[in-house]
Amino acid sequence: MEKKILVTGGAGYIGSHTVLQLLLGGFKVTVIDNLDNSSEVAIKRVVELAGDFGSNLVFHQIDLRDKPALEKLFASTNFDAVIHFAGLKAVGESVQKPLLYYNNNIIGTITLLEVMGAYGCKKLVFSSSATVYGWPKEVPCTEEFPLAATNPYGRTKLFIEEICRDIYRSDSEWQIILLRYFNPVGAHPSGYMGEDPRGIPNNLMPFIQQVAVGRRPALTVFGKDYNTKDGTGVRDYIHVVDLSDGHSAALQKLFDSNIGCEVYNLGTGKGTSVLEMVDAFEKASGKKIPLIMAGRRPGDAEIVFASTEKAERDLNWKAKYGIAEMCRDQWNWASKNPYGYESPDSSN
Numbered sequence: 015m016e017k018k019i020l021v022t023g024g025a026g027y028i029g030s031h032t033v034l035q036l037l038l039g040g041f042k043v044t045v046i047d048n049l050d051n052s053s054e055v056a057i058k059r060v061v062e063l064a065g066d067f068g069s070n071l072v073f074h075q076i077d078l079r080d081k082p083a084l085e086k087l088f089a090s091t092n093f094d095a096v097i098h099f100a101g102l103k104a105v106g107e108s109v110q111k112p113l114l115y116y117n118n119n120i121i122g123t124i125t126l127l128e129v130m131g132a133y134g135c136k137k138l139v140f141s142s143s144a145t146v147y148g149w150p151k152e153v154p155c156t157e158e159f160p161l162a163a164t165n166p167y168g169r170t171k172l173f174i175e176e177i178c179r180d181i182y183r184s185d186s187e188w189q190i191i192l193l194r195y196f197n198p199v200g201a202h203p204s205g206y207m208g209e210d211p212r213g214i215p216n217n218l219m220p221f222i223q224q225v226a227v228g229r230r231p232a233l234t235v236f237g238k239d240y241n242t243k244d245g246t247g248v249r250d251y252i253h254v255v256d257l258s259d260g261h262s263a264a265l266q267k268l269f270d271s272n273i274g275c276e277v278y279n280l281g282t283g284k285g286t287s288v289l290e291m292v293d294a295f296e297k298a299s300g301k302k303i304p305l306i307m308a309g310r311r312p313g314d315a316e317i318v319f320a321s322t323e324k325a326e327r328d329l330n331w332k333a334k335y336g337i338a339e340m341c342r343d344q345w346n347w348a349s350k351n352p353y354g355y356e357s358p359d360s361s362n
Contacts, residue, residue, distance in 0.1 A: 016070070018042045019265070020093045020135075022078060022126065023100030025052035027209040028141065028198055028257055030060050032097065034207070035258040036265075037064040037071060044091060046084075047100065048077040051212055055355035059206050078122030081129065088133040095137035095268055096130060097261055098123065101170065104216045105145070105313070108167035119170035120177075127181060136188045137268045138178070139261060144196045144250075144279070144318060146172045153285070154321035157194070157277050164313055175277070182275035189273050191264040196250035196281035196320050198257050200340040201347035208347030209254075210354030218291060219251075219344055226301040226345065227352035233303050235288050237310035242317060246288035250281040250319035253335035253343070263331035281320030282333040291337060298341035299349070 019036055023029045024045030029052075036043050037060070045057060054073070061068035076083045078100050101119040102108070108115040123140075130136065145168030146161045163169040175192050182188045199219040201208030215221045224230045238245045260280040267273055286294075292303050326332045 016040060016042045017094040017269070018044065018091060020087075020091075020096045021045050022096065022098045023047055023052070023141075025049060025054060025056045025073070026099055027052075028195070028254060029099040030056040030207055031202060031254045032099070032258040032261045033071065034060045034063055034202070035262050037067040039262055040067070042070045044072045044074070044087070044093070046074050046076040046078070046087070049075055051102065053210060053355040056207060056210075063202065063204060063206060078126050079118070081125050084125060084129045085132070088129050088135065093133075093135045095139070095265060096126070096135060097139045097141075097265065098126060099141045101141070103167060105165050105167050106216060108170075109165055112166040115166045115170050120173055123174050123177065127177070131181075131185075136185075138188070138190045139264045139268065140174065140178060140190065140192050142175055142192045142194045142277070143168065143171045144194050144281070144320065146175065146194060147318070149315040150318060153317050154283060154319050155279065156321040157279055157324055179275050186274065188275065189268050190275040191268060191273065192275070192277040193260060193264060194277060194279050195257060196252055196279070196318070198254050199251045200253040200255065200335070200343045202255065203343050203346070205343070205346035205350040208344065208351065208354075210351075218249075218288060219295075219340075222292060222295050222303055223344055223348040225303050226295065226299050227348050229352065231304065232306050233292065234306045234308050236308050236314060238307045239310075240316045242287055244287050244289045247314055248285040248287045248317040248319065250284065251286055251291065251337060251340060252281050252333055253340050255343075256280075256282075256333040256335055260325065260329070260331050263325075263329040267329055276328070278325040278329060279320040279322055280325060280333075281322055282336075283320055283322040285317055285319040286337055291341075294337045295341045295345065298338065299345040
């Protein structure tokens with residue numbers, strides 16, 4: 015019997031890439047997404063890329079806070095596990111609109127967990143974030159590091175992790191894997207799927223991409239006086255396809271072993287500076303990226319990268335791609351889809 019997986023936020027950037035991997039892996043997948051920060055076009059493209067497996071995908075436009083809609087879905091389908099991506103994710107916006115983030119991310123998750131429990135579906139992979147480490151005192155970050163989120167977005171991830179730990183303590187039938195992502199970049203190698211943020215991008219790569227295709231005049235680099243190799247901040251960038259594979263590995267772990275509530279970092283274990291990333295993107299695209307050097311952004315850490323030993327050991331997973339491939343695939347997506355999933359006349 016093919017296992018049935020519910021993917022929340024499956025029309026988003028990481029969600030859509032993971033849904034494709036699951037379909038190709040022989041799973042039946044139901045996606046729910048409220049399309050607040052994603053596009054139904056992504057789902058259509060997943061179906062096309064999945065070929066014969068595309069018929070195993072069902073999509074519903076549902077907001078996680080809509081409990082009756084969620085209950086109706088669980089009553090109609092017997093899910094074997096849930097991968098939970100759905101949530102708002104812009105750090106700056108979360109500082110300006112904390113209640114929006116707490117309402118969407120935490121209440122949405124609590125509603126999902128209540129319905130899962132009521133219908134006896136107690137296997138969960140949760141999309142957490144390296145933001146739960148705050149500003150780590152040292153690197154690489156191991157899963158045992160103290161947790162200290164520094165903005166409302168990061169706190170929603172941290173609170174949800176704590177909720178998951180509490181649920182497991184209260185009922186050992188739950189099996190939960192918390193995946194702490196570092197910095198997802200890149201796109202599907204076909205150039206047919208990628209990241210398509212609404213409005214001004216919050217992350218480095220989509221911003222570089224929009225400069226490269228002529229949508230923005232220059233990239234602002236925040237901070238050039240950090241204690242790093244070239245003075246710019248260092249992060250652990252991970253190819254979105256590697257990240258998707260990490261979810262497949264986590265799901266397999268839930269089915270193969272009696273895991274309780276475990277946490278894993280997903281990163282490459284290597285740090286790359288902003289200027290190194292810009293240089294790699296210029297090489298991949300053949301485009302010059304004009305830079306504006308600005309002061310440090312409040313709340314930005316100097317150097318953050320992952321220790322990935324635990325995921326390599328327990329999940330038998332390791333990132334395969336380096337920054338050259340990340341930039342190559344990002345440019346392939348950007349050059350084919352300069353306005354993301356929408357056409358230019360409908361873009362903001």
